[in-house]
Amino acid sequence: MSCSDLMMCTCLLLLVYLLLGVDGYCQYRWRRCYSKSIDLTDMVYVESYFYNKMEFLVFNSTVGWYVGYSGLGMRLANQKNQDKFLLPFQRGAVDRLCKQVNAQVYKSYGSQIKVEPKVKLSLDRPSSDHHPGMLVCSAYNFYPKMIHVNWYRDGRKVTNHVSATEELGDGDWFYQIHSHLEFTPKPGEKITCVVEHASFKEPREFVWEPSMDEAERNKMAIGAAGLVLGLVVCAAGLLYYRKSSQGWMMAPVRTASTS
Template structure:
């Protein structure tokens, strides 16, 4: 995910030595344009969740016997469901836009790098790593595309990691089988970008790496041949030498 814009409103009733009930209203979005905004309303009794409304499904779901009865009653009221659904536009979207405008006073653009890594499994011989460094705020979304098609398998992403200096880093891994001419792209979304940015892996880099390995191996073999020839030449020449003890000259005054 791009990370969630999360806004919460809670209500609590009850006493510390008795039963307690509360509910949470949360707004989640993973896109810069807020087109996937989701409103979730969750009800708890003594820390047990018993009823949830999710705007994605447009209905209540019960998690206990009491919750199921309440969900059935609420879902039969079309006007009430419509009002709950409208919270997305009435509350969530305006609140998040306000936060984006005034709540984020410091923004740092991620520095993105593509590199080769060691595969985590034996399913594929290669692995690409898309790394984002020194970004703020924390929310970021990284996805992979192969020849224009989004990749959903063989992808492993890490959580955003704090650098300890207000900045974050994140890494996404794609295991793959190298193919000549293949275009692999890492798409990065961050609030510091006006739109998502694409970082393309050049498949010719793989050929370059193979050439470097081949050249290195050939150089090593040539070095061994030259070294062996030199050693044989030295041994052959040394067999005809006679070691003469050094002469000492005594000078007297």
């Protein structure tokens, strides 16, 4: 078959496929690099194989070998894991592709755009009955995505009773994250939320004032304003009563005697 005949057959098959709308079989490979640290030192290489949108074979550099998710995937994983040349080559992809190529591209282009997060500390209800209070450290509108939020009590890092959300996308290229600390208040202690981000030259500390949070301050301000208003009304009423009572004289009361 000549090249022209082969091209003609290919064009006819493609035309038939487009006209009939036959559901074809699609297989593709997706290679990507992940990192959770700001300095990109913990890069992870992942290579996934899909068949009709279903993932059936994965290589993860943290695992170090192939893992199958179907009968075909497990057979292919077994074959690839026994390959003495392929497996070492894949394990070196994290250094060859992620750390040398992707990290350099990110540092040269992506890291030029940095937006500082807006951090807010607030007091919320705890999710359990073990602690009477829960602090929330929220960071809004930051870029890039990678960020670290840690809690400290009197200078010591806290890891127990701490939970946090993932970096949530706002849909406008910015992110937000919320970290929660369930705690029992102690008099005189210092609780700090420390945020690390690429937009900061160094980690920043945000100290929670244990006296009261913003909501409590608002309640106190409203209560104080109401008290002052009540005192003013009482004073005005007292002055009015005293002025109005000065025009009256009390008449002596005589009692009638019986004989």
